[in-house]
Amino acid sequence: MSRAxxxxxxxxxxxHLTPELALRLITPACPLWRAGGDQLPFPDPYWGFYWPGGQATARYILDNPGMAKNRRILDVGCGCGAGAIAAAKMKAESVLANDIDPFALTATNINASLNAVSVATTSANLIGTRVDCDTLLVGDMFYDEQFAETLFExxxxxxxxxxxxxxxxxxALTARRRAALTLLARYTLPPDSCLENRGFLDTTLWKLNN
Ligand SMILES: C[S@@+](CC[C@H](N)C(=O)[O-])C[C@H]1O[C@@H](n2cnc3c(N)ncnc32)[C@H](O)[C@@H]1O
Incomplete structure (x- = not known):
């Protein structure tokens, strides 16, 4: 049902920044692009957009195979699933795509099939819990200060x-938080992504110093 x-x-x-990945997205070509919130057939569809933070994450993984190969990957707040799918394409040992929105997990499964990979999914709220993975992906999750505090801790x-x-x-990726990170890459967003992301011209990829 949600798939249809x-x-x-x-x-x-x-x-978008990873044209080697085909993704089902809500673009200006979709009637829903101009729809008001009360016309949406699902809760706010964050999964319908490929956020610039997620684009940087997936681009970095596709360009740096060692980041995913033979590693256990967890993509938290996976949205459309691009980070998880990039990791699966780069031969991760296992990939778990996580989002608290079940529609995001259906979208991720659709997108994984489109790209001839499969990923495991969970809608559990993993933030604050013990997780068992080698690499954890966080694409564009610093849009709210209160949430960022919990997430970053x-x-x-x-x-x-x-x-x-x-x-x-x-x-919410403040200077204080950036001080605990190392900048690994900066990417210029393609024109369509700039339109969809309201003004961001580039996007960056950081690694936590831990
Ligand atoms: C801005 S979107 C980013 C999606 C994707 N990572 C990307 O960059 O394209 C944020 C996503 O985080 C999800 N999210 C919010 N709180 C979450 C939580 N506690 N655990 C997992 N996902 C969460 C939302 O449902 C949404 O899909």
Missing amino acids: VILRHTVTSRA WLLGLKGVTVLIGDPGRH
């Missing part, structure tokens, strides 16, 4: 886990 709704309201897009406590954070410069 997602397919009806999205189109396949490669107009959790990330700081994950000893031995490689934490990669994609972010276009959102306000």
